[in-house]
Amino acid sequence: MNNLWLKEYIAWIGLHRDQRNQWKWTDGSLDSWNNWAVNEPNPSDDCAVVNYNNKTFYGASCDGYSFFICENYFTSISNKYTFIPESKTWNEAQRYCQNKMRFLADFNYFNPSTVVDQDFPVWIGLRRDGGSWSWSSGFSDYKSWNPGEPSNSGDCVSITSLTKRMTTQNCDAHYPFICMWENLFLVKENKSWEEALEYCRGLTSTTNLRFDLPSVEPGEQHMYVMTKIIEANSDEVWTGLRFLAGEWLWVNGEKVLYAGLPDYPALEQHCGAISKSISDSLEARDCLERKNFLCYIF
Template sequence: MARMARRCNSNNLNRVLEMKHNLFGPLILLLLYTNAAFCLGSVVKKDYKYHSSPHSWEDARRFCSGKFTDLATIYTHSDVNNLDIHYDFWIGLKRRGPQSNEWVWSNGLENNVNNLLHNKENATGDCAMVKYNEQNRIYIRNCNDHRFFMCQKSNQLSHQFIPEAKTWEEAWQYCKSEYYNLASFTSSFLNDFLTEQEFPIWIGMHKDEQSWSWTSGVSEYDSWSTGEPSTEGDCGSISSVTKMMAPKNCTARFPFLCILDSVVLVKEKKSWEEALEHCRGLRSTTNKDFRYDFLSLQPNDPHDFVLNKVMQADTEEVWAGLRFLAGEWLWVNGADMLYTNLPRCPTRRQHCGILSKSSAGSMEARDCSERKNFLCYSYTP
């Protein structure tokens, strides 16, 4: 009994590794500690990245899938309330001709804003735009880029922001047809343009036949604008101002919101060791830099977010990367072991950690040979 007590309270990692080698052989030792980074912190990530460049919904999703996880699934209002949202738009300033150093307004107004042109000696492009979050600066861009634009309502300083992505020429034609011209101004009035404007932002909501769903994950977020969802389109957006959702035509070009979600639920029934091998063997089809491991948890992790994943499982419980070996509860990726509610000497065979749909985020011990769904996580080495 004394020997067992000392063994259950041992904190010497080298001794633990040696004992595991003797108990389980080199194969399980290799599986447990390949790629492990000792003293690793939280691996649960739910980060949002806003992109101001307008894309169609499909192109936006392709971009997000290649660099992050997907177009954003929104779980709570707090996910989007503090986003750093910005935008840019065409104005009526353009080179007089290709390679010309002279810049002119499309409505013939005298140009006195040359001093605001950023990097005009080296910049390529013949058309001008401004950014909402940068005052006293005008940027030079390719005229064939698609951007929002600002129209001038009349031959006065009255303007209308148009949240439709067009080339400079298309924007100019639109403004001439619907208003007066693309916006022009004197240097003292530039900052008057740079006010908050409302426009759609693509998210990972889409309509599949008659129902709306998220492209990845499951969420109860259901904050539709009044009267929505309508039949305007099959792809979901949120307002840049209110963050309320509305459907839009999927081919329209808008800024978009990506999510980097590191937690991966695998809906296959495997033993704990099979699940470990599976996680380590995963590879991303869209991001070659991603690697995967068995999920570890910390007490300060967003457990509601993780539990949302657990609730999607086909089994009542899911494996995580927690294992009792040679007297220690250890995360197989080397993360800090901060949970204190686990049994110091678990009953025979109850040596692997699970999360349950009814556990509210606490870890529990189970027989490692049981077959369950499991949680992996992605990371970049």
């Protein structure tokens, strides 16, 4: 979590296109700053945001959701702009600022130092379901809650972009979010080893990815797999380990690095499984036993 860089954001400003196809600020003045990014704005965009990374303006649909910056004309320069970490449409943001005796920020004299680091909410894959917490994929012990959290304000969880503190939110709120590439997943169906192999290899995707029972290496990879199987419905989970022609093999061709596997397993124990309760080994099991299993993408 600490390695995630989450500082990037966009925020509504008071720049919009009027009925004459002119870009104006909320005070009615024409855009004279011309701080647009390359090839911006698009003809279909009628409102503008400022981007944290390059401090330039981008066109956007006014019906989209974004954070926004309010401006108070009647305060000192140091307190002139206020970042609001709530996602709203451009019109909603404009009304919010007006109700607070402010306006959406007019940057006719834009200073890039105005767009600074902000601590805003970012969706992660943790939510409350029936009173218990679950991750959208796997399991994590990360519990860096904000003071007073978790609360009953919502059933979905965000983290703050700078401090990485967790907060419960209404699941309908609009926030930036983090996606992760996941090539290993748990199938909560009890199948024999052969059935599990057929299941994984029978999966298809629109990008021509292939699926198989996985190989697992001792150490960090094994520990990562343990976070995946914690929610399995069976005590053990099938892997791609199989005893064939007098030796243990991974079905994907990887070398078996585990010590402690029997050199001459009993005839009915020629398949390998990982136990939820044993953190550093693989177990030889009867291939006809029915267990949950892992598939991976390659």
